[in-house]
Amino acid sequence: MKKFFTSALFKGLVWQVIGFFIGAGLVTGIRALMGLSTTDTFFFTEPAWVLGAFFGAISFLVGCGVTDDWIKWARGIETHDEHEEHWTGWEKYVNVSLDHKVIGIQYTLISLALIAIGGTFALIFRAELAASQLQFLTTEFQIFGQNGPQLYNTLMSLHGIVMIISILLGVSGIINYAVPLLIGAADMSFPRLNAFSYWIAVPAAITLISSLFLGGFDTGWTGYPPLSARAPVGMQMFFMGVFIAGWSSILGALNVVVTVLRMRAKGMTAMKMPIFVWAGLATSIIAMTATQFIGLAFQLVMFQRLFDMGFFDPSKGGNPVLFQHLFWFYSHPAVYVFILPGLGVISELLPVFVRKPLYGYRWIAMSSIGIALVGFVVWAHHMFTSGMNEYLRVPFMYSTLLVSVPTGVKFFSWVATMWKGKISTPTPMLFVLGAIVVFLMGGLSGPPHATVSTDLHLHDTYFVVGHFHDTIFGGFVFPFFAAIYYWFPKATGRRMNEFWGKVHFWLMTPSFFVVTFGMMYVGLLGMRRRIADYDPALGIDTSQLIITIAAFCIALSVLIFFINFFYSIKNGEKAEGNVWESRSPEWQVPSPMSLHNYPTPIEVVGEPYDYGLKDAPYTRFAPASKGKGKH
């Protein structure tokens, strides 16, 4: 326990609180001097909460120690690169480490924590939705300054954004852990920046979730003004939390791009990289650029609230649709940030479990880049009903339908890869196959939204909700689980339990289909998004109940996964070799990986996916005599 109180995490948290009070105190003091009000519903005024949250985040980062080296460099003091890990065991994960493998696991752990939190929110409001009319989230019910329906709106909104942040962090986790290993590097190009990008997530998540206790917010995760300009203080914590989390995305992505361009092993040309690296690169190009737009959009609403700068207030000459353009210019490419890594995991793992080369490597590599680029010009398909110029609907419909082409390329490649392969189905492969089927459902339910004539009827119904849960689970959640089951032995030297892994899969997958097809079904029958109550006359009560039960089944399967995960760290079956008989470089050294990954640098001497070919290695360890290896 004492070890926790000396950890960077604890120190950061303490400093976050201190920083918060300094910021809030500063604003309150200035307001007092200006003769303005100094208190409000939640003690501090809104501007005080905002500056407090901002100072708190910066204070966390400085206080936890992740900026120490940079501060030293600014003062002209040299630092030395670490060659030893200071901590062992669980302490590694609550302290600042520059090792990308530790950081990757830290990202994964916080992602899993947020999945649990966001999922719990969903279970609560799904319980309410199980029958028409309000059951327990009634207007009489009061908590955290909200009545039942207001709490419903907050839970529904937070479910969305907490899950989205968990996806961004999970994506960072897989990419951080795997990419340096896959390219034969000792670490990322900028290890301190990497650590910094992770640690930002902690104050960001805290700020975001604090919204629940500050009156919540009712806009859904998209935070559109004018409604978001009027929502309670919790709205600002949402904006601030996402804004801070955005820095993590941007800086982390920048690191990945530089690493992939600069740190590849000898002989690893672009077309000989493991395919996941292409996925990571495409993802990072998006995250590094587009994210700035949501930062700007949110900053503008925050200023509208704080300083009355009516950017989106029509009565003052502002334009609410401008927010939507700025917001979706990021948020659409963001969904490709969510799914490109997962689709990369599928492409990476399939050859291993079908013992055949990846079909159409170049096409798949280019399709990741293609999706990333086309993904930038489709954003207004979220705005067909917004009141924007009608003529804009047509080009965006075409561009949106176009993005299914590179996506389709991946599907054809996966099928061709599996064709006549020697398929084995340990748990990682089950999740890969599940991902393909689930993502297919997501992809097929997409074009009705891309097509303007049908979208006008589907927009804001549960059909959309079914569509994006399919794409998100297929493109991220299933591959995330696949990646964890797959690389767990690499990280720990042990396997997760195979039986319970299968239970997780077989409980989650059918339940998940019930949930998403159920949502599409009730959506077509008139169930709107983002409402706590619905008309019994719609006749969807039974369907809603079934969806809720299935959602609880998914939750149970995830709980089983958590238990399996944490139990197997110390008690799993030992697995120190090449468990999956993969050709990938990281599996050619024993598990767990040592600190700087490859004791001898690797060189690429063949193709990555020549499974089944005799005498066709992919990598070898560099011959001893060459130059200056690592100490």
Added chain:
Amino acid sequence: MSHSQNKSAALMQGVIIFVYLTVLTILEYYVAVLFDAVPLLIIVAIAKAALVLYYFMHIYKLNETDHDENPDSYAFKTITNRLGLWLFLLSDSFVFAGLLVMRSNLLGLTRPELNQALGLGVTAVLLISSFFMNRGELQMAHGDVKGFMRNTAITFILGLGFLLGVVLLEWQIAAHEGLTADFGNPVTGPVGGVFYMMTGMHAFHVFTGLIFLAVVWNNARKGLYTAEKHWGVEAAAVYWHFVDLVWIFFYPALYLIGTAVAAH
């Protein structure tokens, strides 16, 4: 060619580029006043940007390849650092692009009524600061630490001048003229808010640039940089020029393009 001939040739090039930039700025101003031709203003801005990107920010250095395969060498790390810095600038430019999108969506072909002399003045100050920054970086590249410190100090003072010119002078005058940040003025509506938001975000970057300059100036004073090893200097200089680059687009967007909307 001798070492010092290289240096004076490089310094002279800096002067010539600065002269081009000055001419283009004057041209820009008169094109705006006389013709109000938006495409022409955009072309001039792009030309200025290209000059700054190529000659001051030496973007072509991104093309340099590694002579030394050793990933621990200073040369290798510098190329990596340079790539990281440019990607950061690419990312940051999306913020400013978004602000320009906001400006055109909310204001269209109108603009705030601003003091043109002051606008030209602060623009000149920033451009001149870039000139001295370039000089300073070249001094350092040729081992003249004292020269670097002198020119960087001038850059700092000019940058501070820009900041004060915008925040203390321009903002006060604009507010006095009725250009308010809240969109409350029925005549100007969004014009004020857009103006303060754009100049504010830019000013924030000038401010962080000044901090960066102070840090490298101080470290130079401690003797930490040499002609061969001065990545911090290069980074600070490139960042400073980037701040100037943004203004190359923000100046016409706020001062020159469109019909002025007076607050009363």
